[in-house]
Each structure stands twice: as C-alpha cells, then as structure tokens.
Amino acid sequence: MSSTLRLQTVALYWVLSTSPVWASETMTQDANAHRVRQAFTNWQQGKGTVFDLLAPNAIWTVTGSSPVSGVYNSKKDLLEQAVxxxxxxxxxxxxxxxxxxxxxxDVVVVLWSGEATALDRQPYKNTYLWHMTFEDGQITQVKAFLDTYVLNDLMHRVKPAQ
Structure with a gap:
C-alpha cells in the first residue's frame, strides 16, 4: 500500500471515529451510566433509589415466576404492585x-446484589440484573432478572407489615 493511500485511510478512520454522531452517542452512554451509578450511590446513602430515574410511563418487566413477576405499565404500578x-x-x-x-x-445494564433484613429477622439477599433503556435522561423500559426462588421464599415466609 502506498504511503498516500495509507495516509488517506488513516485520515478517513480519524474523521469517522471523531464524528459528532459517535461523540454524541458516547456522551449519552456515559451520562446514562453516570445517572445509574449515582442513583445506586444515593440508594446506598438513603437519598433515593434507581426508581427515581423512571419515566412516569416506564414499562418494567419482572422476569421469572414470583408473586411480582409480570409487566408493569407505569412507575406507579411498579411501585404499588411490586416494590x-x-x-x-x-x-x-x-x-x-x-x-x-x-x-x-441508550441501554444501561447493571449487575447488583441487595441485602436486607426481613421482618422475621432472617436475611434477604438477592442478585439482580437490570437491562434499562433510556430516553431523554429517563428510564423508559426495564427487564429485571433476579433469583425468584429467594424472592418467593420471602413473599411466602413473611407476612407483610400493615
């Protein structure tokens, strides 16, 4: 390959890799990942949860077979019927x-574990993977994967507080 052709190839690669579209997508990815990381930090500090990032009409799917598995068509439904x-x-x-x-x-995937103490003083420990789609800085769609065996145990073992 001639040095002129090699130079043109390098120049074309540089132009394509630094295009505004690519830069914009990278900035959006970074911003969404930062939003999620900050929401988890806030949650750890008792200053909110990841649910604060949900759009009002977000669609949240809890996979598996548990009492709360299913599709929720709004933030309100998710919070009331699952959380x-x-x-x-x-x-x-x-x-x-x-x-x-x-x-x-526009997708952020987070793998995380959660620990709490149930009302019967037994530990609740679960592992989650949330596949979240963002639009304009808000989560509009989630597919939540978790150990439904552990969740089923909690839901059947512990009577809810009034």
Missing amino acids: RPITARLATAISPTVQSIVAEE
Whole structure:
C-alpha cells in the first residue's frame, strides 16, 4: 500500500471515529451510566433509589415466576404492585452493591446484589440484573432478572407489615 493511500485511510478512520454522531452517542452512554451509578450511590446513602430515574410511563418487566413477576405499565404500578409488597416484608431497606455497569447507546445494564433484613429477622439477599433503556435522561423500559426462588421464599415466609 502506498504511503498516500495509507495516509488517506488513516485520515478517513480519524474523521469517522471523531464524528459528532459517535461523540454524541458516547456522551449519552456515559451520562446514562453516570445517572445509574449515582442513583445506586444515593440508594446506598438513603437519598433515593434507581426508581427515581423512571419515566412516569416506564414499562418494567419482572422476569421469572414470583408473586411480582409480570409487566408493569407505569412507575406507579411498579411501585404499588411490586416494590411495596416486597418492602412491606422487610425490616430494613435493601442495601445495594453494584458489581458492574455496562452502557451501549441508550441501554444501561447493571449487575447488583441487595441485602436486607426481613421482618422475621432472617436475611434477604438477592442478585439482580437490570437491562434499562433510556430516553431523554429517563428510564423508559426495564427487564429485571433476579433469583425468584429467594424472592418467593420471602413473599411466602413473611407476612407483610400493615
């Protein structure tokens, strides 16, 4: 390959890799990953949760087979029909620990573990993987994977607080 052709190839690669579209996507990925990381930090510090990032009409799917598995078509439905029945069985808030966060385009995936104490004073420990889609800085769609065996045990073993 001639030095002129090699130079043109390098120049073309540089132009394509530094294009505004690529830079914009990278900035969005980084911003969304930062939002998620900050939301988990806030949660650990008792200053909110990741649910604060949800758009009002977010669609949240809890996979598996548990009393709260299914599709929730709004933030309100998720909080009332899935989150509240779980937290009503806990004596302490779930304390999250993030293992990893991966972002690509408008998707952020977080692998995390949570620990709490149930009302019967037994530990509740679970591992979660949330696949979150962002739009304009808000989460609009989530697929949540978790150990439903552990969740089922909590839901059937512990009577919710009134």
